[in-house]
Amino acid sequence: MKKFSTLSECFLKAKRQAISLFALLFAVLSSQVAHAQLNYVAVACADPYVVIANQPGSTYLGSGDDVVFTNIALPFNFTLYTTTYTTVNIGTNGFIVLNPGTNRGFGNATLPTAIAGAALYPFWDDLDADPLVVAGSGVYTRVDGTAPNRIFTIEWWRIGHFNMAAGTGDITFQVRLFENGNRVQFKYQDVEFDGPHVGFNNGLSATIGLEDVVATPRPFTLVGFNTASVTNGQCIEFVLPQACTPIAGPTLNFNTSPGLCAATATIALPTFNPPGCANGVTVGLRYSLNGGPFVNVTLPAANITITVPKGSNVITWQTFVISSGATAGVATQIINVNDNEPPKLNCPQNIIVNLGPGECCRNITWPEPTATDNCPFLQGPFQLNTINLGGNAGSVGGMVFFNINNTSGQPIVITALGMNISAATLVNIYTKAGTHVGFETNPAAWTLAGTANANTGPFSGPFPGNGTITPAIVTTPSGGLTLGPGLWGIALHTPTAQNNYTNGNGANQTYSDANITINLGSAANTLWGAPFTPRVWNGFVRYQIGGNAQIIQTAGPANGSSFCKEDSPFTIRYQVADAAGNTATCSFTITVNPFPNPTQVLTCNNNVQVSLDQNCSAFVNADQVLEGGPYKCYNDYVVEVDKTMPFGNGPWIRISQGPNFPGFGAPTPLGPDDVGKTYQVRVTDPATGQRCWGTITIEDKLPPVLSCQEAFVPCNDKTKDSAEPFEPCADPLTVLPAAPLFTINTANNGNAVGGMVFFNITNLTGLPLEITSIGMNISGPTVVNIYARPGTHVGFETNVGAWTLVGTADGTVGPFSGAFPGNGTITP
The missing domain is CATH 2.60.40.10 (Immunoglobulins)
Known part of the structure; x- marks a missing residue:
């Protein structure tokens, strides 16, 4: 019986369990930074295959299933990458580990692995060398040549796939290490099984390549992983390029x-x-x-x-x-x-308004200015970080999910994502309107909205990682990924890297700034695979706020305001700034001209009725008295009354509003003492001295307003100095609605389904209370049974006889807080 292997997300993989992984075939797959170790290059070689098994001078190491032959001495010092080795461990499962190192086991993986020790993988698979099926099946070694041109050959001769049996076929391949030049060759005589094992042919379930010791990044060269990457008679040589x-x-x-x-x-x-x-x-x-x-x-x-x-x-x-x-x-x-180029701001042309008869002012509107710039009007950048604590991880090719709630009221443009990842990868960015929850396995609900490049380290490394956050620059769409206002589900797929993330505990799942909120989240080991939840994505979102240019008016009345001739002309000025802080201004003028050529002869109405307003006062302006025309601005005339008999010889009291004209005094409104009286009125043009006369009568036409204050007297009560007996309450009662009384919704504990909660209510109103609704922090739908008793609940929680079932409440309509720890939602 085989052993089980423990992988990330704590799942067990049995020996015979079929493994479906996304395989990538690269001619050269490398991960480098400046001055980093170079990667070997896999090139074709033409050396013929020479069998060493069962030949004079060859050494038979042995056979078996999952056997490792340890501390095999090399006949010469051999340098792989930059380290020189003298011994190796050779596994029947088609790998060589250069000491010091660890066993690779039967379960192959893509490169780079997280396992200690440099290694060669001519055909790392679950192989089985059984001499009972094929005589001589096993691993052989041989040294040819003389120093300094010796060649050390390791051969897997007629090795079957587990569980090797008659009719399943076998394969033969070898590794050759060259003393001169530290060259490495993988040679394949036969890589095709028979019968039920043909599905393993040509490396369909094998890893072929090599890797250096664990590092960040770890140098490696992958020829194939679970792909048909080798053929009968093939020779592959690994060449280390000269540094430049x-x-x-x-x-x-x-x-x-x-x-x-x-x-x-x-x-x-x-x-x-x-x-x-x-x-x-x-x-x-x-x-x-x-x-x-x-x-x-x-x-x-x-x-x-x-x-x-x-x-x-x-x-x-x-x-x-x-x-x-x-x-x-x-x-x-x-x-x-x-960006040192200022934006361009375009204002409307100058505006000239000619007033009509009697007009003093006019409400004027104009087209709002427009702005253009060489760069978009974006603000920022801003960056919202989550955490980098790790603690869990998905598989290479897995996904992480979270929500972004854009509360800025404008579009945001995501320019980079921070990633806690094991190695270099492109990041496929999927989006959907609304939450990701419940859609993790539904690819039709998502749109591939962009890609980000996370191929430049440093990297956190394979699980558990070191917490390094790698910037992934959004390359598609050009300039960044735009999200409109509202809630968006985000899914990040890393085809060639693990995501290191953190288990969610409620408190670590929400991150906010002034513009966006990130709610986390879940993860999956495969593209659109079954999710693990809650999981907290480790990284950051770097973004800018987009939208229209923020054009600000810096001078003059607002658009649509009233513009009066006496203040004309007006200067209207605007300003705009771009994201780099460059500014531009523009301005225009508004000229208000008075009505031209008004009549010079004034004609007054002889019977003007004036009603006082809600404040029991009234001014009387020229437009209420004059008739005929056309007249100039009515505010350019003065209206006066003579309240003293005989009328006509004053004193004259100004009752019109408007500019201050010398010799006419301050405006004085009519008031309650004038109600029901008739006065002589005159209108004067101060500019020409022209006048006309008439009469006005003052009225009060507004009815009074009666306000009654409500008063409440408790039932079954009497005042302290009353000798009257108690009166019973009237029926039905008058119900007075009140604002809800809230406790809190920050739960940190919970009980089992079917449990109870107790509390006291003290009624301080002196009136009966009618409870119409109760808010509940509950996991799911339920009917609430309400028990009550006079006095405190303390000490009576287990005494059924002390309580009365007084009512029920319907808590079956969500939303709900959810199972512990819940999200704080209060269900009515």
């Missing part, structure tokens, strides 16, 4: 080009160590901007001219072996592009 290190120049600063939110930047090529090693013949140079595709540089050259977007940008320079494409060296350079 680019030395990037200093940080460069550019300004945006006119009309563009980017700079046309001319950037000097890096120098090289050793000098001249990137010659364009054997070693080339390529670059990537912000994690985008690499572009080859035609050498010789002194510089490149490229378009670089606004902001802080990273150019990754790589030297590479032209014949194989293998990376020989890496360096990075920062390119900053500043």
